[in-house]
Amino acid sequence: MTDATQSGPMLAADGTPLKKSLARSLRRRKLRALALIAPLLLFVLLSFVIPIVSMLFRSVENGIVAETLPLTVVELKNWDAESGELPDEALYAAFTKDMVVAIDEKTHTRLGSRLNYEQTGMSSMFRRSGRQIKKLDPETDGPFKDKLIDIHDGWGDIETWRTIKTHAVPITNGYFLNAIDMRRTPEGAQAQPEDKQILIKLFGRTLMMSLIITASCILLAYPVSYLLATLPMRVSNLLMILVLLPFWTSLLVRTSAWKVMLQQQGVINETLVWLGLVADDARLVIINNQFGTIIAMTHILLPFMILPMYSVMQTIPPSYTRAAKSMGATNWTTFWRIYFPQSIPGIGAGSILVFILAIGYYITPEIVGGTKGVFISNRIAYHISSSLNWGLAAALGTILLAVVLLLYWCYDKIVGIDNVKLG
């Protein structure tokens, strides 16, 4: 008790000032908490953040030209691309030297594939020329200009050198330009020819259809969740199983089942024809188009809407609606003024979940979407696995991510993210 009567700072049992001791114990607690979540944090960092960032970096990274043809790139700086004349012998000699090294390391074909994204024909030009240039000795076999043009007349085309010069930068905006239907040219950014413009259209379609799917999920999920939340436990449990059963079924199985249902010789059309509602030669086209994608994806994503809605509705006390009714409100007023506002957080959570899942969907649109019901993710998949144009795929992915974040921000401004509840 002597401490209490002393003047000066209050001391803990071991004699240190209480303030310091408290701060230390708080810090220790924080460290302990951090240590507890460290495995998860590390896991997320290593398996999620780093790969994504490195993938996104590919959308601007373009070291390959300067790495494969270092001497040529230096020489190209002295060449005026607008002069309308072929580069001089010094450049051809530098190019031969670079190529001999590149062929030895087998990187010239890789550069050919890279440049082929920009100018069709580069791939075979590098591959074919490689076999001939290999035989040249850069020290003694000069001059090279005519020899190279002899090997492939592409080397005598000014466009070839303009393309190489344009894309010799280590950090490029070319992929992002491609991703919005433009391209990098010696004259600056230009629009792609009209018959190759498709990506902006696909972005727009992806957003539009994801919105439609989210809206139809809200319409279908609301009454179901309401029933689930208000029916007696025994019945609602049974209903819940009906909701969860498809949720647990494989995505591919459900998508294929929709194919069986919707195709022209499918269950729905057969039934309609049998009932005489539809003529046999005028069967409905409800698959391999946008309609098919919307139906299948609405069904597949429905549980992601129902579950958050249900858990929010369950927490709305029935006494509120009873109170409203006892004060003379009609059924509609009770619902619209009392019940609905309280269920909005559920709608908000479900909508975000469904919309973000829908925007990145790939396999379902691929199977039931035909040509008009495919999303931007189908193009990303093509560039990742078929064309190997990972730079463009990364640029498309970055844009998609930015769009989602932007929409999320708007959503936060309009609805408020605090209004979102998962239960």
Added chain:
Amino acid sequence: MKVKTTLMASAIAAVAGGAMAEEMTIVSWGGAYSKSQLKAYHEPYSEKTGVTILNDDSSAEAVAKLRAMNEAGNITWDVVDVVAADAIRLCDEGLAMEIDPDVHLAAAPDGTSAADDFGDLLVSDCFIPQIVYSTTFGYRTDLVGDTPPTDVCAVFDLEAYPGKRSLEKRPINNMEWALICDGVAKDDVYDVLATAEGQDQALAKLDTIKDSVVWWSAGADTPQLLADGEVIMGSTYNGRLFSVIEEQKQPVAMLWDAQVFDLDGWIIPAGLSEERTQRALDYIMFATDTQRLADQAKYISYGPARASSAPLVGQHADLGIDMAPHMPTDPENAKNTFLYNYEFWADYRDDIDAKFQAWLAQ
């Protein structure tokens, strides 16, 4: 003490034994195709050498995955089955090992060198051909009336053959067929297709049937669409049609006209350790010899890539029917054929694909 030594000894033995039980991972397409390789190559090879073979059905994404593995510096595959176009791409990217056919592949029984035996089918320095398959059309015999189609241009003839047809959702093959049916001579097809006007011409021809086309992306789509009567004709791989016709007994027939030959075969990833490379080469030497290639044709209707294997093709292992008439290379079927132009498509694929997809989306 004694117990401890025994334990340690057995632990060491177990570790050594683990290292000796050799394993290799072979990547292929899955389904009936992998099964045919299992029967014809893997099982006899395991029996002969004791090497355990693990299957990975990832060929469809092989190029992208190999590139990712290469960048990560951890290649887990030993031998990979890919189509020739992918092999060329992998070779260009430096992801596949170069092969010397006369050193790494077995000569034919009559002494013909491997390079001569495979002949023109060695389309890339890294590619070891295995089978010849074709992309061709099948049609519903009960839906085409009294005059079954004999010409590929029936696909573009909506008057004689009304109904839906299925085509692959990519420009390759479709553009060629469109040009041929628009009056371009077979030898000029790629010259025409290399020009913007030629590409527009092909798309314009495809435009005439666009509303009647179901576009497929998986090889199993057309067989399903034909079996359900969703389409009256459609393109797919000949082996898929064989299975619809002979194994499932559906009312479907082959339209071999203007079939497009393509090749499928092996590559060995670049950057394997010396030991694994040797093992992979040993497997390749075994699995691509004359008898083994002929054996595979017992299980699936794809033609062996060696000239010397063709006379050895026998009967289907389960159905007991002669396989020769079902081979795309059979003279009766191969009256009018195309060979996939690898060089052209390696150059033009991205350009034409962009146009094709934009046209599809219109």
